[in-house]
């Protein structure tokens with residue numbers, strides 16, 4: 001085989017091997033073998049010096065052509081591999097814009113906050129202001145000024161959280177706010193609601209929490225009667241529980257009102273026929289109320305011979321339980337993310 005045939009064979013081998021190089025690594029190995037400083041192509045070029053003078057021209061021309069052809073083939077292969085690689089990468093990272101997105105979880109108002117706002121709105125419409133009183137109270141405001149002297153049996157109904165400071169407690173009801181607002185506004189007439197958290201050292205059950213809300217109402221003026229109280233509560237019940245609600249007043253006893261009553265509405269679920277929720281009575285208890293006791297008026301700075309007033313108190317949790325059909329108060333404060341969004 002002469003030199004030129006050998007060159008031709010060398011070129012065929014180089015191009016075959018190049019075609020077999022499938023990635024950058026294989027291509028680099030091929031480059032070192034064929035075009036590197038000690039590669040087969042430079043070696044073939046160098047061989048020109050060892051040839052007899054008369055063969056050099058033909059060999060030189062052929063080896064140059066070989067070198068150029070192999071070089072060009074390498075560049076083309078390199079380009080093709082790089083394009084293929086890019087295409088593969090784009091394919092792998094492709095985003096399918098037709099897939100449905102992931103919705104972020106959105107917060108919403110707590111059912112008790114919603115109920116509170118609904119109650120505020122109804123009373124605001126009737127001209128009541130919101131008065132916010134403190135959560136930490138003295139025994140005097142929480143009990144004594146509201147006609148619960150020390151040792152009064154009604155105190156036992158409200159198991160109390162005491163603090164390390166003598167006679168400083170967590171309020172067991174929102175009623176101490178009545179004394180605070182009266183002492184602040186005296187001798188002006190008053191029409192306020194007093195919402196807030198209350199605390200009782202109680203067994204937590206489906207019906208009772210240690211921390212719960214109350215919304216208290218208080219009106220004090222010169223000609224306020226029990227009829228005003230009834231009218232106000234009737235308007236409230238219709239606004240919150242629906243038109244045509246019936247109210248039932250049952251006599252009761254609270255130390256800070258006289259007379260006192262507990263108020264029922266006709267059952268919003270069965271309309272009074274009797275069902276599980278109303279325990280087959282047809283009635284649902286929603287609040288307690290009464291005319292402000294003369295002692296309490298006096299403690300607030302109002303002369304009971306001149307002024308009268310009414311007060312009422314309700315549990316927004318109870319209202320929300322009825323409105324949303326919940327039978328366990330613990331759902332509200334357990335902060336179970338599976339439960340709250342259902343309400």
Ligand SMILES: [Zn+2]
Pocket residue numbers: 267268269270271272273274275276277278279280282283
């Ligand atoms: Zn019922």
